[in-house]
Amino acid sequence: MRVAFWRGKGSAQRPLRLSLARLAGLAALAVLLGLVGCAAKVSPPPAPPPPPPPAELRDILTLPQDVAAYFDPASLDRPLLSSKEQRRFAARLRELHFAPWHRSAPAHARADALWGLAALKPGRHYGENLRPLEPTFRARMEALAQSEGYPNLMRPAIATANTSLRVLPTHRPGFLKPDKPGEGYPFDYWQNSALLAGTPLLATHMSADGAWVLVEGRVAAGWVPVRDIAFVDEAFMAQWEGLPLGAVIREGAPVSARFADEATPAPHLFTGRIGMLLPLLELGPGGVTLLAPAREATGQAVSLAVGLAADEARPLPLPLTPRAYSGLVAQLMGQPYGWGGFLENRDCSALLLDLYAPFGIFLPRNSRQQSRQGERIPLDGLSPEAKEALLLERGRPLLTLVHKPGHIMLYLGQRNGRAVILHDLWGLRTRSHKGEEGRFVVGRVAVTGLTPGAEIPDVVRSGLLLPSFDAYTQVVPEADTARK
Structure with a gap:
């Protein structure tokens, strides 16, 4: 079968006859050329997204x-x-451990002890709801801290619970901009350090409401709830400083009072933590007897004997x-x-x-x-x-x-x-x-x-x-x- 086309105009017009096969070839060539022309105008496909980070470090x-x-x-x-070298280091640790009891003045000047007040800038810190702290927050902290009267206490004390040293007299957090990498939870800038039970302290300053007290310990200072400390007298300090120290070596060991009357339930005092130091009363084949502090209703400290197994506490220093x-x-x-x-x-x-x-x-x-x-x-x-x-x-x-x-x-x-x-x-x-x-x-x-x-x-x-x-x-x- 042939198809007739007319070529040109004018007097020399005559039909151009093409076979269907040739026509199909020309059509295919036209399509190919069209595709090539279009391809030159199409952008390359986007690069695949990078693989997600691993869930764990290699x-x-x-x-x-x-x-x-x-x-x-x-x-x-x-x-x-050597044992001699360790004893030398342990003597220095012991001296620094009890040093707060022997200070006649705070170790920190007012600006250093209460630096958190100066850090409170409008709109800078965010609370537990990840929204800016309310404008009244600073005024409340300044009223509680009563900085003009620092120091207003100066009494030796001891931590009776594992607690936190806070930069301000509050449990509320102070995060920086939460959506900024490396900020927000868990970086609470009002959290200064941890404080272990049994740590000797100097209580330097009381909050206006009497609920918080500013204390200095061996390595850090800060505000703690009054209920987590007790005040010590000369007899208490003499007893504690007159004994060797023992070291808790079991994280989470329960520290409970030991009474002569075994029928009396032993009250739980606090949880033992690695790094905790307590006076050593007795070293036995199965463990040790230590002294632990407790707070009486009057706010004064009392010493209680506690028993820990050999794998929970040892004499200081451990080899x-x-x-x-x-x-x-x-x-x-x-x-x-x-x-x-x-x-x-x-x-x-x-x-x-x-x-x-x-x-x-x-x-x-x-x-x-x-x-x-x-x-x-x-x-x-x-x-x-x-x-x-x-x-x-x-x-x-x-x-x-x-x-x-x-x-x-x-x-x-x-x-x-x-x-x-x-x-x-x-x-x-x-x-x-x-x-x-x-x-x-x-x-x-x-x-x-x-x-x-x-x-x-x-x-x-x-x-x-x-x-x-x-x-x-x-x-x-x-x-x-x-x-x-």
């Missing part, structure tokens, strides 16, 4: 979370310090061996992060403070102070590779702290030629491929390498931990351990 999944795994089994019971240290860490591994002791959990510096106390070693409260407690090795000008090499060369497992601004870590040793650390880590900064800042939340005590999150692109974009390390600290100077 380091936590691949590195042993048992501190003992980083030591030769033959060295687990080998002391890292500093890898096995003993790892036994304490094992109880805290995975414990949720607690900014300033929030919800009775620990932050990075509180973790180390409490882990060292049973061995008689004093550490200050915050990470910056801890990095200056001992022989400090600055890392200025070193590359990340050089920083790790220096840690592997000079670091001493369980005795070397690793510091970056705002964070403190403990050197454990090495695994496959790479340094390994223990720390209580809230999160790692992230930056998305669009430049948005965020956090990869870890939120607990963990063992990692020096570059946790190196497998997560958003963490790498924002920056790994290792480049920001600024110092290593030998808790016990090398010259001291060389003499042991």
